[in-house]
Amino acid sequence: MVVSSLLLILNAVASLLLFRLISQKKIATLNEITSRKQSLQSKYDFLLGKKLEYTDELATKEKELQTLINNKEGIRIGKAANLDSYLNKEEDMISSYLLTTGTISLEQDHKIRRKKHVLKMSYLATGVTLGFIDLQTSEKLKKGNWEKI
Amino acid sequence: MLDIDTFSLILILSGLILLGAVGFHYANCSNMVRRKRREFESLSYALEQKIFDLEQEVVDLQMQIDKVDEQINSMEE
Numbered sequence: 168m169v170v171s172s173l174l175l176i177l178n179a180v181a182s183l184l185l186f187r188l189i190s191q192k193k194i195a196t197l198n199e200i201t202s203r204k205q206s207l208q209s210k211y212d213f214l215l216g217k218k219l220e221y222t223d224e225l226a227t228k229e230k231e232l233q234t235l236i237n238n239k240e241g242i243r244i245g246k247a248a249n250l251d252s253y254l255n256k257e258e259d260m261i262s263s264y265l266l267t268t269g270t271i272s273l274e275q276d277h278k279i280r281r282k283k284h285v286l287k288m289s290y291l292a293t294g295v296t297l298g299f300i301d302l303q304t305s306e307k308l309k310k311g312n313w314e315k316i
Numbered sequence: 317m318l319d320i321d322t323f324s325l326i327l328i329l330s331g332l333i334l335l336g337a338v339g340f341h342y343a344n345c346s347n348m349v350r351r352k353r354r355e356f357e358s359l360s361y362a363l364e365q366k367i368f369d370l371e372q373e374v375v376d377l378q379m380q381i382d383k384v385d386e387q388i389n390s391m392e393e
Contacts, residue, residue, distance in 0.1 A: 168320050168323060168324070171323065171324045171327045171328075172327065174327070174331070175327040175330055175331055178330075178331040178334055178335070179331075179334055182334040182335060182337065182338050185338045185342075186337075186338055186341055189338070189341055189342050189345050190341075190345065192345070193345040193348065193349055196349050196352075196353075197348075197349065197352060200352050200353060200356045203356065203360070204356055204359065204360070207359075207360055207363045207364070207367070208363070210367055211363055211366060211367050211370070214367060214370040214371060214374060215370060217370075217374050218370055218373055218374050218377065221374060221377035221378060221381060222377060224381055225377055225380055225381050225384065228381060228384040228385065228388065229384055231388060232384055232387055232388050232391065235388060235391040235392070236391065239391065
């Protein structure tokens with residue numbers, strides 16, 4: 168009876184130790200997985216930040232370069248020849264006017280043309296909505312005075 | 317009062333119950349660790365792909381910036 172009791176106590180102690188050992192191993196493994204995951208995540212976040220930073224830097228430098236080019240050679244419309252096909256519409260004439268006066272860039276013009284179908288608005292309204300054209304210019308051009316401005 | 321045999325039987329059964337509990341705990345922990353490891357592996361695969369793409373993009377952007385810098389310098393000279 169005494170031996171059985173001793174064996175049971177030994178069994179209980181061994182079980183508790185095993186229980187603890189298993190839990191510790193589980194926690195250690197989970198911690199290791201979490202730290203590896205965090206390290207990968209932080210590397211990804213760092214690279215994403217770097218990409219955004221470089222994108223901004225590139226945009227700024229491209230603007231700076233464009234300004235230098237414009238200062239040196241005057242404002243140019245790189246693809247002016249392409250605009251000829253549009254000149255039969257007032258909207259395209261407005262676009263052409265805005266491009267030649269340097270109010271909007273060619274890229275902004277393309278963006279307005281793309282977005283106006285989505286927004287279901289006119290060229291000028293889309294330009295104003297996107298913030299490329301100010302309200303005053305838009306009002307003047309809307310009245311059909313674009314050639315007198 | 318219990319006789320010795322009954323008492324021994326109860327003790328042995330208690331021991332077996334304890335061993336069973338340990339076995340159950342081990343199986344549970346193993347399953348959880350395996351599941352977490354699998355989740356991590358799939359996530360790490362996706363993240364590594366994204367990191368690789370991002371590294372490429374960052375290098376490309378750096379090269380473009382260098383190119384624009386050169387153009388700016390040549391314009392300023």
